[in-house]
Amino acid sequence: MEVIRFELNGSPVEVKLEGFRRLIDVLREDLGLTGTKEGCGQGECGACTVLVDGRPVNSCLYPAAEVDGRRVTTIEGLERQPGRLSVLQRAFVEQGGIQCGFCTPGMILSAQGLLERNPHPDDGQIRRALSGNLCRCTGYLQIVAAVRRAAELLSPDGDGPRPHREGSGHG
Ligand code: FES
Ligand code: FES
Structure with a gap:
């Protein structure tokens, strides 16, 4: 069991990881942020793109453990307030x-x-x-x-x- 801590859409979060987990699965399944989509699951379509420290990454290939101590932005983080689009x-x-x-x-x-x-x-x-x-x-x-x-x-x-x-x- 590994515990990672990172900033998600401006708020600190802590997640327990059992074994290898993809970032997309932690976002969608553990944290309930289903705005991030999975298309190909192989790094080819970009549907799963999120920002890590401001840089786009394919979250279907990105190990969740690597966001420890970093800043992650998903589509849910762009709204200025709930219901107010950027x-x-x-x-x-x-x-x-x-x-x-x-x-x-x-x-x-x-x-x-x-x-x-x-x-x-x-x-x-x-x-x-x-x-x-x-x-x-x-x-x-x-x-x-x-x-x-x-x-x-x-x-x-x-x-x-x-x-x-x-x-x-x-x-
Ligand atoms: S789901 Fe297609 S690049 Fe990640
Ligand atoms: S794949 Fe349908 S809007 Fe882009």
Whole structure:
């Protein structure tokens, strides 16, 4: 039995591990955060992407023991308050970057990691950052547009984050 302690979406957590556990299983099964999705389970689709110390990782391949002492962010950690989406999440909704939604949590976490490293990415940089995330629905154009729009809104020189208008727009 091994005990690991880490920061999960801003709060300290402690988990007991019996033997080898994948990070995705600890997040979904032990901690109840089912926003992280499993697609291929082999590091190829990106559906399971979460951030560890701000860097995107495939949680289906990542040993849970390795997050000891680190900072983990899942899709549940991006909401500003329960039910209030982040600027990036809203941009995905408004630009039509979500269809079935299965790829969306991983796609948004990869985009979040990019914007933390590079707040002003061009389209090529956005595409490269999302190249490990597969989407079978959207054709990617709307996803790239969503990340571009979020970067504009979050830029101090841009429109700035707009207050959320409850009950407006989609979802
Ligand atoms: S489920 Fe992890 S990369 Fe596909
Ligand atoms: S929205 Fe369906 S896989 Fe991307």
